[in-house]
Amino acid sequence: MKTYLLASFTLLLACCYVGIIGTTFAADPDAGEMEMLVFPENYKPMAVNNGGTISGVVKFEGDKPEMKVLEITKDPKVCGATEKYDESVVVGEDNALKNTIVYLIDITGGKDFDKEAKLEMDQKGCKFTPHVQIVPLETRLTMLNNDRVNHNVHIFSNINTPVNKQQTKNRRRMPLAGVKKAEGPVAVKCDIHGWMSAWIAYVPHPYFAVTNEKGEFTLEDVPAGEYKLGYWHEACGTNSEAPATVTVEAGSTVAQDFTLKLK
Amino acid sequence: MKKLSLFTICLIILIGSWVFLEFVVGGIISVPIPNSVIAMYMGLIVIAILVHISVEDSQFREFLRPIHETLVDDRRRTHRRVLVVLIPLFLLGYTYAIIAQRANPPGSPRDAHPSPPLELTYKDEVIGTMQDVVNPFRHYEKDDPEAFKAHVENGKRVYHQNCFYCHGDHLDGQGHFAPYLQPLPANFQDPGIIPNFQESFFFWRIAKGGPGLPAAGTPWDSAMPIWEDHLTKDEIWDVILFLSEYTGYQFRTFGEAH
């Protein structure tokens, strides 16, 4: 009995320490705190006839932030030819917010992925393009490198196996094996060029869109019904806790705009 | 079998004793004997041999016989020629080695556990005399085991945030900084350390660190920080509790029978 008490007391004390230290010493800047997408447990592809469309614009609330110029510490000839910016918040005209994922949270059946679509991520001029990439499950993403410098593709997956592969300077294309579990978005980095940053979301269904320069997104061929519409943005977070509700009617378009602010 | 001459026997005894002292005791048993002590032993053996051979005239002559023969006897001409080359050659090499020998630095006279001052202080505050001060939390061991455990646990935290770099995870003085420190950090697992000192002595050494040592402890060599600059009084006492709890050794106490 006595040892039991002592042990629990020790544990309590130890927990206190962990608590105290935890506040000053965040061990996990990327993985734990990053808000994630929400995926349906099951998704069945089926033919969609006369589906509806969801479209809208994502805007940024507040003053348009100044884009930070990145310091090019390496390979200036290739990487420094054009100025590189921190792309965590890209706001265009009329406060249009680029690189926001807008998606259906609770869809369980709908169209299949476009199998013909080429899935590529370029590393041109030591910058990942696109900055946010949607990757269907069990589909290969091909990394391109026409920079003639060495890159390493480092994908910080937690659920799937993390990837860290060197794409040497003459390796123009390097396909990556498809993954089996929905996850993300996960960070992509090049350790050789520390400023390079992108995001990949491994998704189980095709109702995901990434906003363009004008902040626009479109989800097509959505079976009629009521859906939760979610978004994710690198710096503005998600609305997973209170997603928008949209009702899609066959053959028509429903509009849903979002206004996001920094977390 | 031909009987060995007295001279050969003496030579064998002499060389045998030296080999025994240098290689058997010093090497195999590995209790190295200082050269000066070996020289002393060898001197004693030489005297013993001299006494033995000079007891009787006949014995002395018997001893000298082979030397005589080697020097003058024609049958021993080859021996003589070899020796006349070998002896000077040996002396040549030996004297050369002595003269060309590198000088080595003086050794350190460091006293690892020098006498503490009479008074125990923390910063400038006098705690009491070294002899009488006891760990203020030690009594919890009997009175309030839970409080005691909490103090030990805090001592463990303090230890791992400050001490383990040098004194090691196992408290054996083998922390990751340790191998390249001169002198080596104290090994608390050594049965000769904790049981030989009072907790007040440890408090003094922790609080004042290397720079607080008297000259006999060669303070300029020690990398031990002045912990009173970083730790509170209670933290030092706690860490002392942790040292004895973790190693299982009891600090020395005075007064009560132990």
Add this chain to the structure above:
Amino acid sequence: MKIRTIAFLLILFGTLAVFSLTYAQNAPEASERGKEVYENSCAHCHGIEGRGDGSAAENLLPKPRDFTRGLYKIRSTEAGQLPTDQDLFDIITVGMPGSSMPEWETALSTEERWQVVAYIKTFYEGFKENENPPKQITLEGKISYAEQSVEIGKELYVELGCVECHGNVGRGDGTSAPTLTDSWGFQTWPANLTQGWNYRGGADTEDIFKRFIGGIAGSPMPAFEGDSFLNFGLTAEESKRLIELENRDEMTEAEEEESGKFYEKMDTAVDIALSIKEGAEMSAAEMQTYNDAMKVVYEKSWHLANYVKSLMPEKRPEPAIGNNVLRSQYVQGTLPAIDDAVWETFEAGYFPLVGQVVIEPRQFNPTIDGVHVKSFYSDTEVAFLFVWDDRTHTTGDEIDEATGKPLEDALAVQFPVKVPQGPTAPKPYFLGGGRLPVYLWHWKASTPEQVTELTAKGINNAEAQEAQGELQVQSTYIDGQYKLWVKRALKTEDKKDLQLEPGVFVPIAFSAWDGSNGDVDTKRTMTSWYTFTLEPVPSSRRFVYPPIIAILSVGLLFGLRAFVQRRNTEDV
């Protein structure tokens, strides 16, 4: 009766054996017992919940491992795989050199270490899900160490891009080195491949091979596994040809076509490799293509491992302690300059540096391993060559926030102003003041041709001497290594200087600063006192006395013979 006893004993031991076997294999129980060991011995660094956030973690770099993500650096398994139990057990047993992870062989029993293995596996779900044992890297087909293999490995080292982080000759000084972070966002440095004693997972060729093929999970070190390997699917010759073509500014049409074919071949091989990874069934021909490609990968990897092995000395140099003091060699006439080949002809004194933890601000995570020192002196002057590795060349462009001082690389050499006479005479305090002053040489990377002479009575009480310029200085920074050459007259006019004469044993100590590691002021690496001496010119008497003694001994022998002969005649 006897048989019954034997049978009884057999049954007893049999039951015991079966019982203990099931007991040992019963993972939940083992892990429960492991919990106690873990919380007693490991939690102060790795945290109660295995998140690498124990009370000691704050001041450690590399950080203690966070066990909750299943990322293990030192594995015998392929890229992306979890470690085997044996891998975990081995790391606990031998520790991780160059980090704060000690060996636990002395403190924990074999059983306890296995229990800890069982327990730390409970921190990551993946260990449970994974029913198939992790795939181990095969060590078959090892190519043994040879000059030729090292040469091939050296080429690969450049082609694969190892130089980006590990630098031209492996000192961890690649141009990407300063910006690396681990999977938790903490700064991390690429290994200095020339310091085998700091390799976390051991520096045997097999260890290097495994780290290379399997990657170092959680760190920026990629896995050079099959399909991403340089020109996967091409033979060594084809690969060479492709690199040659790719390195041209312009290709002719024929060359374009040639390289295009190579790329097609690569694509085919990569496609097979990925399909295998994704679990597809392959034909025999496809498997053949894959196996051929993998064979090339493994061969090249062994060459690379051999090259990396060639970069390091067999073991860490011995520190210059005891009688192994730093001895300055006498030369007649001019002392050798910094680039003189004569410096390479003898072993340096090695002075390992440790973090300064005595006075705030302290350095708990030093990045400089040690300084190698050589010295020559002539009748009038002494020259030193100080050599140390530093991954970055930091010259003070950045300002330290806490002190407002520039962060830059630096070295200080310390002597007492007056040499203590005899072993019991006090030396000056290295840190923290005292009565006896020290004489310092302070070199900074921002002024590479200048060494300031200082007189100090404590770490925060150093003053530049009025008379400067008595020192001649040269320095270089090449491939992650500083060389500093300092020359001074043996005797100076300045009373605050140390005066040198042969045969005297002088205390000497060093401090080094790595600006990119935040070193400034007392936050630095240092040594305690060592000993330096101008080795006296061997006395010319050594050529005079020995022959005299030899000749005398010959005379003595003949004299003795004559004496004995005369006595014999008289006796007769």
